[in-house]
Amino acid sequence: MNPSHLIETFGEGAVLAWGGLVIGALFGFFAQRSKFCLRAATLEFWHRKFGEKIAVWLLTFSAAVVGVQLLIVTHHMDTTAARQISATGSLSGALVGGVLFGIGMILTRGCASRLLVLSANGNLRALLSGLIFAVTAQAALAGSLAPWRETISSWWVVEGGPSRDLLSLTGAGPWGGLIFGLVWFIAALFFAVRSGGGFWKWVGGIGTGLMVAAGWGFSYLVASHSFEVVPVQSLTFSGPSAEWLMRVLASPAPAMGFGFGLIPGVFLGSFVGAWVGHDFKLEGFNDGYSMRRYIFGAIFMGFGSMLAGGCAVGAGITGGSIFATTAWLSLAGMWLGAGLTDRMIDRPAPAGASATAPPTVRTAP
Template sequence: MSNTELAILGGGIIGLLFGMVGQRSGFCLMRGLEHAWVQNDGRKLRAFATAMAVALLLTQVLNAVTDLDLTGALYLQPTMSWLLVPVGGVMFGLGMVLANGCGARALVLLGQGNLRSLVVLLVLGLTAYMTLSGVLAPLRLWLEGLTTIRLPARSLPLWFSQVGVSVSIATAVMTLLLAGGLVLWAFQSRTFRQAKTELASGVIIGVLVAAGWWVTGVLAADIFTPVRLASLTFVAPIGDSVQYLMISTGMNANFGISVVGGMIAGSLFMALITGTFQWESYSSPQHMRRSVSGAVLMGCGGVLALGCSIGQGLTGFSTLALTSFVAIGAIVFGAWLGLKGPLRSYVRS
């Protein structure tokens, strides 16, 4: 098999497993925040924290002991727009509340028969491409040019190494502190420790993030026909998938597209074998309005923030990129605005 075929195959397997786990567990940052803030049930949020810890630890181990070179990752950029990244994160966070889940969750829900998610995915993909290279791209590029600043370092370890500590030691210390802190916080809850489905989902999805880096950065690495270094993220890949369905004879499949297809297939498989497949649609025009509004915010905001709740919250975080910490905080703040903040009345209307 060629290296591009290996990347596509690996992406499909990773997506299949993610879809199965996501369908079974309901893994989603938005659901985790909603359950914690509204229902006083932190199990799903602790599952996301566990996934963050596992993804970070395994990714940094791979970076240390294999040929994986994370310096080519999208998240590790020397510059950042001080305006677009946080604004995009807030837009995405609010959008996933309005749409009742992020792009990854929409793929899982589509696999189990939720037709609302089909609308969300189509609008999200269209809006993402409008922002990346369509009618909104000139405005995005203009604002980016006005607001881009040089970061003190690409990543947290590189920043701390400026005080005289070696990069390898700084990376090890930051990885252990952050991963250890997340695990301690997650496992201090007895209800979470007893919630085997949530606990397992966090571990498995964290492993899948590291597996994505390994597939594109080690297994499919080839200097003659390079594969873009990537792992799990869903805004641009959903847009790529919509485009691929329309012009597949003039466009090559890639890792992200195969992850998207694998997730739908995995969710469908799990829904069928567990008897949970069920057709669902909108209950009212207002319901559809909220859903479409959320998809627009996620598509545009995810591009501006350089990733989604999975792309920045797990994959970007696993690289310890400074930009990812800004984006994660903005996404959580956007979700707070819709779940508990001043916009919650609009979300529920």
């Protein structure tokens, strides 16, 4: 059906919301089945295992890059209007926010998107952490934490345009980005073959990444057929989580858009994935120590995501797939913060050493 006809009939907000719902549901299903998780990938990297979790993350990341760059070179998308490229950015915010997000990701045993996926699978730890993440993100956006965010962001500012576009800065262009993505896709295939795993590791990982490309392509299609200003965007979970919080707590509610459908879509898709894979299971906290850990982790992630301009998916993959300079710096910070936190908090205690804090047991998120 003609996009212009849909927009004229239902309006830009409703069309974007339905697109977010469908793309989000597919993302949630693929992410649940593949167990896509940046936190798990960083742990394998820092522990020098290079196994299945890294393979899934690389399949997702490279599929997103290849998909987005194919849209660009075939003239089905233009990223110059994307917020991550066109708006003024903060390199200090990207780095500090990325590190804080990485710290929180280890403490909560999952990034923002993973918490949403696990919540739909019956994980009450993830549900509480996700709610605290949303509250903190809103506080950092327009609440009590906003002055802190603005101060850190002002330390090192970068103008929008070519200075925020790595492909423009390096002169590589879209074809260079496509080749880069294909190289990493081959590397992902190598790790996937070496680590073994089943059907869903391959299909789920690639499908998760392609949903990021689908989000970019869909929002650009709507924007190109609309007479109103429509943001060109894709998957992210910090901003939409904060928006949904304000829909519940405040009136008037934020305008309907892509994020309106994304959050319930991911939840629904993940729930279907858990039902298909018989993974639904109610889980709670084991003790007060683990609860405190998750709460502090969610706070770090919420503030870090708003400071970095997005979460592990929003900045790391969505922003990374269009080669936004700040997104790549945020992603590097996430890997660094996760590695340092894992080493300081979760590494095994030396033999014979006494610990004042309750022991930390590594469990699946």
